Amino acid sequence: MAAQSVWMHIGAGSFHRAHQAWYLHKLIEQGDDSWTIALGNVRDDARDLLERLAAQNGEYMLETVSPQGDRRYEKITSVRKVLKWDSEISELVKQGASEETRVIAFTVTEGGYYLTPEHELDSEQADIRADLKGEICTLYGALTRILKQRMAEGGAPVTLLNCDNLRHNGERFRHGFLSFLKAKEETALYAWVSRQTTSPNTMVDRITPRPTADVAERVKAATGMADRAPVMGESFIQWVIEDDFIAGRPALEKAGVELVDSVLPWEEAKIRILNATHSCIAWAGTLAGLSYIDESTREPAIRQMAWDYVSQDVIPSLTPGTLDLAQYRDVVLARFSNPYIKDTNQRVAADGLSKIPGMVTPTLIACYARGHEPRASAVLPALFFLFLRRWAQGQLPYEYQDGVMQPALMAALFASPDPLKAFTANEALFGELAHQPSFHALMKRTVARLEEWVEETTGQPLTA
Template sequence: MNHSQPQQSAVWLHIGAGSFHRAHQAWYLHRLIKAGDEQWSIALGNIRDDATPLLNTLAAQQGEYVLETVTPAGERHYETISSIKKIIPWDAELSQLIAQGEKPETRVISFTVTESGYYLNNQFNLDQTNPDIRADLQGECRTIYGAISHILQQRKRSNGGPVTLLNCDNLRHNGSRFHQGLLQFLALRQQPELLKWIAANTSCPNTMVDRITPRPSPDVAVRVEQYMGKASQAPVMAEAFIQWVIEDNFIAGRPRLEKVGVEMVESVLPYEEAKIRILNASHSCIAWAGTLVGQQYIHESTQTEAIKKIAYRYVTEDVIPCLSPSPLNLKEYRDVVLDRFSNSYIQDTNQRVAADGFSKIPGFITPTLIECYQRGETPEATSLLPALFFVFMHKWALQQLPYEYQDGIVDPQAVKQMFAAKDPVAVYARDGKLFAELAEKPEFEALLRRSIASVYQWLDSVNAG
């Protein structure tokens, strides 16, 4: 693969205009530019029109915005990020996004569309039943597959040359899984010539991304204005901690990201397993549990001893044995993660972290359940996580959640039917989409039943107290 710098200026097209990209990938590119390497810049666009106000605001500021970071000790730092040089306006055909993607100077196309934005089932195959996927198979552009396939088709037609497709979401083996989904999508669309072109002209590195980035609240803009002495629209805030590990597999050149702290490696596997199982799964667990006891923020839930203990036990008793040996110090990583979650200055909400549970259970949690059984162990500690989600969704079905639950693949009708069934736990435990082969194991259903009962008992004791 060609890792050399292109001679002329190159564009990094990013799809997904949320806060995370602006606190993470754009920050690294900004640091590189500040260090004197100005060969790369970002063009930013979106698949859906929900980010149009943000894109308009950024366009009015020539792509610049302020990033606020905060340490667990409350030290704040402010930086004007200037790596986004082009804002791509949204239109229903994504015509301007596709036009940017087909240009030869666009050497990397990255994306943050959340875990559910890949529409993969529990076998990690494309979910062909999803209405957005079905629409895109007919030629629309509602998903990352529709957008990327249109871009690559145009690129092939205009001899735009090779391009790296870089997944920046919390999906295990994210580059490989996206690549597989894209190939399945194009096979269903019967585009053999494009498939051949992709094999020769694209690479899809696996990555691990990490920086807690809450949805910006109005007080961020107030603090930014106080610090900068002038108003700044569309600021973003994140924790001070940041990490990015990338498989060094770029087909059309890349920025010298290693100069600004990105870890370029041969395999991201041990890093992503630790991050997904220790950080992401614990995060969700804390958010579900915290919501159930009426808390709004991740830090207050992490600081609640009973909730912290669930996460700590899950990692210590089940995850660390599954992931050992590891090049990482897993106990230290666990402690750092729980410390980060306790950061009261982040004000990250349980609502944000509790989202997309129907993707997170199979992606973040079920692998540990399966591996515990394979090791001859009963995953008592891990089973509390899907138990918490079951009770959380029961509250949702009863319309008792304190906020709107957001999930890209939730089937509201199926959830309501499950809780209307004679034995909702049996329906849940036998859901193959969530629990893969465990859905057929009576001992797993029995374990889940015990764990769900213990969650209800815990809530009764909290309410009684």
């Protein structure tokens, strides 16, 4: 039997358990159990989930559902160790320092990297300042604690693998982390990380809504398992990784992972077409009084907004290329229309302050660069502006979560004489476009048009 290797994953949410854990489970099913997962969390918000998983020896049921309503159930067995949380992340440190741990992977969402629009570490963020003083609020603070211990115990190489929707995610995480170590004056660790780790870029894809109580009920009815930690997702799944693992890797290609030299074509298509469109639909659906992504996508006006954004602005910006982007657009919209997933607008609408600069602004800039006014793309930040205005007025139907939002500053923006001007002039959101009068004028026209659409759709006037 091959020597056991551990894939330690930071981030115990639904996505990891429906995506990366599924791929390693498929290898185990094939008879290759040389890699297993140790799962933990940096923050205390998953303690109850981790305890429930530990009580089930890391096993849980994954329910997948196709657009036709075909539900399938698999018991995922790749999580062999559940790392109990404490304020010092003791078990993460111990496992991460162990030589058997050859990959440290993580899912923390876009806002969890604390990067400016120029992709530099935002050292003004309160969590980053706290971690520079020795606390553990962010991925950077956690990895500093983990890798410092690993270095002290002999320093075996390890791959640091990003599994988030961040453009050039491996490179940008790595630059942010090294910048953090430099600011923290961790000179020896900086040198060690530079030499003894790699950070491949990746592209991950599977829609995984937050599990609701009915998932466990269906799991019990279909399998007989009284699962206290089930997860569900769509039947579609994809994972593309640059093959740059410094300490070995699982035979992921045998489970359907695409190992490539560069993920760029897949990454750009996914971030600009799938991720940005997903958020567009969530913001528009919320404004239209809808709760779910599937019903929002089936609303003709919202579907048209998404279709126009991709067709008129994104595809020309990414052409020529190696992928059939029109086909990808149609597959994405079909996936979003799946009536059985019941993914919420609340979940997808989150973290817009990171999504606009990361997913939308590059297309806006590319359109202007080729002499094309991005009327279709301007709809996305205009929707987000109206969405945030609802937030400022206390009129959203749910709690909005955004990892980089400073509520007092955002409330002050909407209390200013011209909130749209202040929003559009925000360099953190729009970069060089923040200073272009043509972009300001386009946004003003687009917001006015969308205000009319919302009023017509809901029958209620929008209050400015």
